[in-house]
Amino acid sequence: MQGSFLVIEVMSWAAIRGQEAAREQVLRYWRSGRWGHAYALTGPAGIGKRLFARELAKGLMCERRAAELAACDRCPSCLQVLAETHPDVHVVRTPEGKHSLPVEQMREFCAALWRKPLRGGWVVGIVEDAEEMNAESANAFLKTLEEPPAGVVILLVASSWERLLPTIRSRCQQVSLRPLGREDVAAILTEHGVEDEAVREAALRWCRGSASRALAIARGGLWELREELLSRLFQGQVEVEGWVKRCLEYAEGAGKESAAQRERAELVLDVLLEGLREGLRWGVIGGSGSSPEEQRQQTLGLRFGVEQILDWQERTLQAYEHLDRRVPLPLVFESLFEHYAQACSGLKVQTTPAG
Numbered sequence: 600m601q602g603s604f605l606v607i608e609v610m611s612w613a614a615i616r617g618q619e620a621a622r623e624q625v626l627r628y629w630r631s632g633r634w635g636h637a638y639a640l641t642g643p644a645g646i647g648k649r650l651f652a653r654e655l656a657k658g659l660m661c662e663r664r665a666a667e668l669a670a671c672d673r674c675p676s677c678l679q680v681l682a683e684t685h686p687d688v689h690v691v692r693t694p695e696g697k698h699s700l701p702v703e704q705m706r707e708f709c710a711a712l713w714r715k716p717l718r719g720g721w722v723v724g725i726v727e728d729a730e731e732m733n734a735e736s737a738n739a740f741l742k743t744l745e746e747p748p749a750g751v752v753i754l755l756v757a758s759s760w761e762r763l764l765p766t767i768r769s770r771c772q773q774v775s776l777r778p779l780g781r782e783d784v785a786a787i788l789t790e791h792g793v794e795d796e797a798v799r800e801a802a803l804r805w806c807r808g809s810a811s812r813a814l815a816i817a818r819g820g821l822w823e824l825r826e827e828l829l830s831r832l833f834q835g836q837v838e839v840e841g842w843v844k845r846c847l848e849y850a851e852g853a854g855k856e857s858a859a860q861r862e863r864a865e866l867v868l869d870v871l872l873e874g875l876r877e878g879l880r881w882g883v884i885g886g887s888g889s890s891p892e893e894q895r896q897q898t899l900g901l902r903f904g905v906e907q908i909l910d911w912q913e914r915t916l917q918a919y920e921h922l923d924r925r926v927p928l929p930l931v932f933e934s935l936f937e938h939y940a941q942a943c944s945g946l947k948v949q950t951t952p953a954g
């Protein structure tokens with residue numbers, strides 16, 4: 600291991616955990632002379648795709664680059680990329696409150712890529728939310744994506760490769776980023792000062808390898824909401840209006856960005872689904888749970904029976920699809936809880952375990 604190169608390299612890329620394979624892939628293109636002009640960084644939310652794009656931009660732009668594509672984090676170029684003020688790094692993203700990337704913004708972005716670099720090096724264009732291009736903005740983008748000026752690198756950030764339009768996919772190389780491992784998420788929680796063991800455990804359990812989900816769980820009061828909803832559901836007390844209001848409060852606690860709100864809405868569905876799954880298990884196998892949590896789930900199984908719980912599960916899974924299709928959150932929750940409530944109002948209490 601030789602000296603300062605390694606130190607610099609580790610400092611710069613260390614901020615991005617768990618994506619060594621993706622980084623290796625990019626380095627292979629760089630070393631092999633097959634360096635392309637467009638890369639799609641794909642993978643679920645909260646695993647570091649935007650950080651990765653920034654790091655790559657920094658690595659290309661750095662004035663004191665020591666190792667391959669590894670930035671020094673100190674030169675004027677690096678500092679400008681970090682502050683999002685570098686004149687040759689252009690970013691386009693879906694504006695807050697919009698569900699697609701408007702064509703006007705795409706045109707501006709492309710025009711910027713065609714200008715001469717102000718600092719004389721590479722020009723990097725980053726398209727965040729690349730799957731949210733509509734047909735019009737994709738059309739406006741295609742020519743630049745297909746044949747950008749020399750020295751331009753375009754990085755597309757997308758939640759999955761399949762969600763990109765085929766015309767976009769055929770013009771870039773995929774770099775797939777992975778969900779984070781438990782250790783990486785645990786380290787990120789520590790970095791963000793999350794110390795309470797129960798909260799950490801909950802975050803690790805529900806995060807599906809996503810750092811942003813883990814932090815949303817640790818900070819947003821998901822655990823309390825889970826208790827509230829499940830304990831009432833298990834008693835057959837679903838009050839639609841109040842539930843919708845409570846869940847919206849929780850989702851909106853993530854801030855104005857709709858993606859962050861949807862992420863929290865998804866977490867609500869996660870905890871409901873898990874509660875139902877457990878209830879179903881007790882409903883099917885019977886027996887008696889030993890912990891208060893198990894006894895509660897068993898009550899759900901007994902009270903509603905297997906078919907009803909399966910139906911709720913089905914509806915909850917549909918709600919994920921609604922979220923995916925950008926149905927407004929109040930409607931997603933309302934239609935789901937209406938369905939829960941219907942079954943509660945016609946409650947037929949079973950006195951023996953099913954099966």
Ligand SMILES: [Zn+2]
Pocket residue numbers: 660661662663664670671672673674675676677678
């Ligand atoms: Zn630098």
